[in-house]
Amino acid sequence: MPEAVEKVTLQLTVNGKLHSLSVEPRVLLVELLREILDLTGTHVGCDTTYCGACTVLMNGAAVKSCTMFAVQAEGAEVLTVEGLEKDGELHPIQKAFGDSYGLQCGYCTPGLMISTLQLLSKNRKPNEKEMRKAIAGNTCRCTGYQNIFKAIQLAAKNMNGA
Ligand code: FES
Ligand code: FES
Incomplete structure (x- = not known):
């Protein structure tokens, strides 16, 4: 039987909302966004860091969220495409x-x-x-x-x- 992977605690703010989560260290930021937080507007279009479909802002800088582990976003402010719209108004x-x-x-x-x-x-x-x-x-x-x-x-x- 495979050994259980130890999870790590992670705090980050996504689209203005603070999240405290427990994730496996191998989880990518894009996986956290899409599969744990259900923010599926961030897309995955390649597995070579080429396409940019996964781009989000982290602390104001564009990053490819497929190329980072979620734990590297500890304490960060992340903005996804879902965070552009405000109060029903498109950005x-x-x-x-x-x-x-x-x-x-x-x-x-x-x-x-x-x-x-x-x-x-x-x-x-x-x-x-x-x-x-x-x-x-x-x-x-x-x-x-x-x-x-x-x-x-x-x-x-x-x-x-x-
Ligand atoms: S999914 Fe293609 S660069 Fe991230
Ligand atoms: S890849 Fe279809 S609109 Fe850009």
């Missing part, structure tokens, strides 16, 4: 992706919106080079990216109150 980035047709199948979209948030929280007037750099870790197999760039520009405009 300007969510609206912009919809309004610009910045998605097709939508599988990459949560990760792209999180990378967009990281960019626009520091730079509300990104040029094309800055936009390309910001989403370099996110792969979209459907759109050809042009409408994603339009969505980022529209989100920036909306967030600037234009």
Whole structure:
């Protein structure tokens, strides 16, 4: 019979809510989000740290949650795509992706919106080079990216109150 794996205690805040959990040390952050906290908006699209579908913000920085153990998020503030909407209102980035047709199948979209948030929280007037750099870790197999760039520009405009 396999030996039981000792669990470790973990505290982290996800989308503004504090969680105290007991997890196996091998659990990935994306597994914690999807399978334990039921936040399935964070996607898994590869097993090589390539696609970026699993991107979340940790303490304000975009991270690939498939590439971290959950215990590495001890004490952290994590934001997933579910945390963008407030009181039933979509975030300007969510609206912009919809309004610009910045998605097709939508599988990459949560990760792209999180990378967009990281960019626009520091730079509300990104040029094309800055936009390309910001989403370099996110792969979209459907759109050809042009409408994603339009969505980022529209989100920036909306967030600037234009
Ligand atoms: S699931 Fe592809 S980079 Fe994380
Ligand atoms: S919209 Fe399908 S992968 Fe990006």
